[in-house]
Amino acid sequence: MAKVLVVDDDAHIRELVRLYLEDEGFEIIEKSNGEDALHYAENHIVDLVILDIMMPIMDGWALCENLRNFGEMPILMITAKGESTDRIKGFKLGTDDYLVKPFDPVELVLRVKALLKRYRISTANEIQLGTITLDRKRYQVIYNNGQGATLPMKEFELLYKLGSYPGQLFTRENLIVQIWGLDYEGDDRTVDVHIKRLRERFIDFESEFRIITIRGLGYRLEVHQD
Structure with missing residues (x-):
């Protein structure tokens, strides 16, 4: 919901x-x-x-x-x-x-x-990335075999944000404010660390979706359609 x-x-x-x-x-x-x-x-x-x-x-x-x-x-x-x-x-x-x-x-x-x-927001709180589903109600990734996996909250929120707007560029500053909040006092390299972890987690799904680095700007997620 x-x-x-x-x-x-x-x-x-x-x-x-x-x-x-x-x-x-x-x-x-x-x-x-x-x-x-x-x-x-x-x-x-x-x-x-x-x-x-x-x-x-x-x-x-x-x-x-x-x-x-x-x-x-x-x-x-x-x-x-x-x-x-x-x-x-x-x-x-x-x-x-x-x-x-x-x-x-x-x-x-x-x-x-x-x-x-x-705004292309699902009232079911789910989005599809290739063969996997992101369920924001349970903060879970559901694979096509029906199995679910729970990600750390910030990793999930970051992937859900990027996946909700495929093809849209988000700067590091955008993502820090939207995911970590205006009061966050850490380094914006935190985004890079979380992106690296997401890429490693979903390396087997690169043929379906990828997080692309736009040098000097930020990141966008691309979904590959058959």
Whole structure:
């Protein structure tokens, strides 16, 4: 299931969103302010963020801008403000879609599903790389013989990130921020070490997918089709 982070200081709005999205099979994480939401997103995989604008500690504008500094997840703004200037500001900061309160919960569900489809994120939390399946719900690699193997969390998250966007270039800095978080104080060579380990683990699958080094830039994953 896809994980949705819902950020609103109104507990009733959070409950409404949670009830409708859980009914569709989504996993919901609730936060009441932007600062707590940003901290969570820095340290966990999040598929989509639904956020309000007017919140304490850190408002939706700042949260949206910060999320865009390290994340590729879709962002949906829900707010009482309906002026076009607010919508324009939201889109400039990186929001993908916009709903004005009061909103139809059914429309919200449809917009969430459309955004996930646009971002090519599987609601089943699975992606296919050649003959293997990455199951993010269990953090397992499932081979074509049905056997599963559990990877260290950061290795799995790194492979899942690259595999979710085959052919897309990710810089080391992108990957550090998205996988290890903004507060990570280590060397960006950590990415190289984890890439090396992944290559060694899946050396027998190079005919199906490979992690390619783009010298001086970063990495991308290529899936080979028959």
